[in-house]
Amino acid sequence: MENSFPIFRKLDGFDRFYKIESADSFTEVTIQQGKMKHQTIQAVQFPEKLRIQDMISCSFNYVPMSSEEIAAYFQ
Numbered sequence: 292m293e294n295s296f297p298i299f300r301k302l303d304g305f306d307r308f309y310k311i312e313s314a315d316s317f318t319e320v321t322i323q324q325g326k327m328k329h330q331t332i333q334a335v336q337f338p339e340k341l342r343i344q345d346m347i348s349c350s351f352n353y354v355p356m357s358s359e360e361i362a363a364y365f366q
Contacts, residue, residue: 294347299361303352308364311346315339320364327364 298311306322315334320327334340346353 297358298347299356299358300346300349300353301356301361303354308356308361309346309353310361310365311343314343317343317346318365 296312300309300311301307308320309317311317318329318331320329332339334343345351349355
């Protein structure tokens with residue numbers, strides 16, 4: 292499966308946003324008490340890589356987002 296990165300996703304029902312930069316790297320933005328927290332994850336172990344594949348395929352409540360919809364979280 293070939294993808295054009297970055298890919299943007301949101302976890303439905305939560306204030307969590309994702310910028311998938313490659314098959315083994317993504318940035319997660321969480322909003323807690325009105326503040327944004329950025330965390331970059333480099334997938335090394337197999338479960339982390341599966342999580343990225345779930346995000347790409349929109350499994351488990353991951354919702355596709357356009358770069359315009361999600362741009363404010365990744366500036």
